[in-house]
Amino acid sequence: MKVTCPHMGHLHWMLDDLFGRLGVEYIKPPPTTTKTLTIGAKHSPEFACLPLKINIGNFIQGLDMGADTLIMAGGHGPCRFGYYGIVEERILRDLGYDFRFMMLEPFGDGKWAFYKTFETLTPGGLGLRKLWKILKVSFTKGRAFDQIHKRTLQVRAYEVNHGDTTRALRQAEKILTQAFTAGEIEEARREALALIDGVEQDPERRVLKVGIVGEFFLLLEPFSNFGLEEALGHMGVYLERSVWVTDWIAPNGDNKIYGFPKDMVDSKAAPYLNHNVGGEGRETIGSIVLMAEREFDGIIQLLPFGCMPENIATSIIPKVQRDHDIPVLTLAFDEQTGRAGVLTRVEAFLDLLTARRGLSLVGANA
Amino acid sequence: MDIPAKTGYLGIDVGSVSTNLVILDEHANVLAAIYRRTQGQPIKAVQEGLRELTDLLVNQEIEVRGVGATGSARHLTGIIVGADVVKNEITAHAVAASLVLPDVNTVLEIGGQDSKLIVLRDGIVTDFAMNSVCAAGTGSFLDHQSARLGIPIEDFGSYAVRSESPAHIAGRCSVFAESDMIHKQQVGIVVEDIIYGLCHALVRNYLNNLAKGKDIKSPVVFQGGVAANAGMKRAFEDALEIEVTVPVHHNVMGAIGSAVLAMELELEPGETNFKSFDVSDLVYETSTFNCNGCSNTCEIVRIKVDGKTLARWGGRCGKWENEDSPGAGKKKVHASVR
Numbered sequence: 001m002k003v004t005c006p007h008m009g010h011l012h013w014m015l016d017d018l019f020g021r022l023g024v025e026y027i028k029p030p031p032t033t034t035k036t037l038t039i040g041a042k043h044s045p046e047f048a049c050l051p052l053k054i055n056i057g058n059f060i061q062g063l064d065m066g067a068d069t070l071i072m073a074g075g076h077g078p079c080r081f082g083y084y085g086i087v088e089e090r091i092l093r094d095l096g097y098d099f100r101f102m103m104l105e106p107f108g109d110g111k112w113a114f115y116k117t118f119e120t121l122t123p124g125g126l127g128l129r130k131l132w133k134i135l136k137v138s139f140t141k142g143r144a145f146d147q148i149h150k151r152t153l154q155v156r157a158y159e160v161n162h163g164d165t166t167r168a169l170r171q172a173e174k175i176l177t178q179a180f181t182a183g184e185i186e187e188a189r190r191e192a193l194a195l196i197d198g199v200e201q202d203p204e205r206r207v208l209k210v211g212i213v214g215e216f217f218l219l220l221e222p223f224s225n226f227g228l229e230e231a232l233g234h235m236g237v238y239l240e241r242s243v244w245v246t247d248w249i250a251p252n253g254d255n256k257i258y259g260f261p262k263d264m265v266d267s268k269a270a271p272y273l274n275h276n277v278g279g280e281g282r283e284t285i286g287s288i289v290l291m292a293e294r295e296f297d298g299i300i301q302l303l304p305f306g307c308m309p310e311n312i313a314t315s316i317i318p319k320v321q322r323d324h325d326i327p328v329l330t331l332a333f334d335e336q337t338g339r340a341g342v343l344t345r346v347e348a349f350l351d352l353l354t355a356r357r358g359l360s361l362v363g364a365n366a
Numbered sequence: 367m368d369i370p371a372k373t374g375y376l377g378i379d380v381g382s383v384s385t386n387l388v389i390l391d392e393h394a395n396v397l398a399a400i401y402r403r404t405q406g407q408p409i410k411a412v413q414e415g416l417r418e419l420t421d422l423l424v425n426q427e428i429e430v431r432g433v434g435a436t437g438s439a440r441h442l443t444g445i446i447v448g449a450d451v452v453k454n455e456i457t458a459h460a461v462a463a464s465l466v467l468p469d470v471n472t473v474l475e476i477g478g479q480d481s482k483l484i485v486l487r488d489g490i491v492t493d494f495a496m497n498s499v500c501a502a503g504t505g506s507f508l509d510h511q512s513a514r515l516g517i518p519i520e521d522f523g524s525y526a527v528r529s530e531s532p533a534h535i536a537g538r539c540s541v542f543a544e545s546d547m548i549h550k551q552q553v554g555i556v557v558e559d560i561i562y563g564l565c566h567a568l569v570r571n572y573l574n575n576l577a578k579g580k581d582i583k584s585p586v587v588f589q590g591g592v593a594a595n596a597g598m599k600r601a602f603e604d605a606l607e608i609e610v611t612v613p614v615h616h617n618v619m620g621a622i623g624s625a626v627l628a629m630e631l632e633l634e635p636g637e638t639n640f641k642s643f644d645v646s647d648l649v650y651e652t653s654t655f656n657c658n659g660c661s662n663t664c665e666i667v668r669i670k671v672d673g674k675t676l677a678r679w680g681g682r683c684g685k686w687e688n689e690d691s692p693g694a695g696k697k698k699v700h701a702s703v704r
Contacts, residue, residue, distance in 0.1 A: 226682060321493075348457050352494065361461075362451050
């Protein structure tokens with residue numbers, strides 16, 4: 001059995017670990033690039049959102065590398081995402097590919113279905129206890145990956161030498177991949193964080209504090225947003241982001257990486273939106289309120305063009321902006337989006353934030 | 367008789383349709399302004415614009431103290447002329463509007479292929495919107511229609527203001543707007559009403575795309591090439607029920623804004639990166655190649671003068687921008703290239 005999965009940011013490191021422990025051969029598709037998207041867009045419905053198009057591209061590239069089993073995350077709720085696995089399977093079969101398709105439904109939607117998927121993956125079966133142990137330790141490693149990525153979003157704003165933070169991150173990832181037991185993982189985590197904190201920084205630098213909110217794929221996959229976080233870091237912007245892979249996987253909604261549990265975020269959204277609209281619609285609103293209260297300079301909302309839950313959030317944002325006096329820039333992406341247009345808007349937004357702070361426009365980001 | 371050199375600030379705005387250059391004196395008065403077509407050749411447009419500017423200033427000695435570049439070709443322009451500040455066009459337009467009308471609250475700007483709405487309070491931009499997925503309501507479309515109707519674009523406004531009752535034209539998509547216009551002509555509606563109807567359609571489109579949820583408060587400034595069209599001003603006033611001001615230099619506001627930004631740097635004499643008006647005589651060569659560093663195969667643009675590389679840009683990862691190249695200009699230009 002050769003398993004492949006679509007890419008989503010640094011998720012592939014976590015899958016590397018998990019499949020290794022399960023004894024399953026993992027075919028890692030080539031990193032998502034323009035070529036992936038071109039393949040995906042060609043075979044996807046025009047009105048599907050960007051994540052589906054990238055998924056299809058990843059799957060085709062994985063199948064071409066010899067994968068025979070595809071795993072796709074499932075889900076439920078008003079967002080189309082929960083249905084994407086089914087659509088993707090159909091598209092790929094219509095293209096003539098032969099494979100086994102598995103939907104991994106969220107743990108919270110039914111423990112047994114979740115275990116069952118893993119049982120099928122491991123012929124002979126591992127037994128519940130062993131499987132649980134594997135998932136737990138692999139998840140801990142996943143947490144560590146999220147932690148180091150979160151740290152880079154903050155350190156990069158202060159880095160002295162362009163690119164040092166990214167280089168440290170690559171090295172930190174390598175260190176983490178080589179840790180296996182719980183003890184090793186903890187040690188590697190500390191070492192990796194120290195490596196990132198060790199990047200030469202200019203603590204005196206005036207930085208803008210910006211929150212990134214929106215739809216999870218757009219937030220987690222740098223390819224889909226033109227590496228916006230890294231670009232913002234290089235412009236001297238300190239970032240926090242509302243969505244993380246392990247926060248999303250964890251069934252209890254404690255949002256350990258983000259730092260604010262789901263019920264707290266939901267309660268912040270409640271005056272504007274008091275029920276689930278699918279995707280991250282409610283979380284986007286709640287996080288904007290939360291970040292405004294924490295005195296962020298501004299917020300950037302990212303969404304795939306045509307995303308229903310985020311569009312609901314977008315229509316509520318003007319009111320949140322007025323009530324909390326916080327600037328929000330909304331950016332929608334699809335395969336037609338150009339990088340120059342995105343950067344022009346981001347530059348203008350940073351100028352706006354700089355001027356609001358009463359700082360000069362010509363010195364600040366120069 | 368020798369006239370002492372005046373201090374001047376050069377602002378250049380190279381957009382998709384027009385290339386605009388201005389020289390401001392130290393009190394931000396416009397000494398000279400050029401509005402010309404880019405015609406897909408930004409380097410040539412800048413070089414010829416500089417030449418025209420020197421012709422206009424033939425009797426005056428100007429010492430350029432600072433240079434600003436803006437517009438979609440701002441990075442390229444910044445490298446060619448040696449700009450001190452390279453800023454996006456949203457900021458440049460807001461700065462220029464505040465200069466003309468210090469208490470401005472709203473800026474409507476319609477250019478060749480983009481349109482912007484900028485909301486200011488107390489001289490500070492508090493919100494903005496820029497068209498993203500569609501350019502149905504912009505100058506290129508009006509240009510196209512003027513050619514089709516055989517009426518010079520400069521006369522569009524005078525036709526529109528003569529209209530008694532504007533025709534209702536479907537404006538969501540420019541191609542369908544054209545079909546609708548043709549239909550209105552076929553049923554015998556006079557050209558004045560069609561042109562004014564078109565202005566209404568563009569204004570409706572603009573407000574639907576950009577103004578949703580935005581607080582449009584007086585005073586309102588309307589600028590950009592399309593502001594020359596008196597019919598558009600009238601249509602905005604009809605729709606907003608607010609008086610709209612069109613500044614004298616409405617078509618070069620981006621350039622004025624970038625010159626003001628250069629002025630704000632408060633450079634000492636000789637500190638500017640400005641190369642000289644002679645750059646209009648140099649031969650710039652641009653070429654592109656695909657980077658093979660990864661499978662993104664980004665298209666990288668390279669600009670050379672006298673066989674020497676001035677700058678490179680265009681990749682997703684920014685590695686070419688960071689390669690040191692001789693004469694690549696000061697860091698400022700690069701910081702915003704990324």
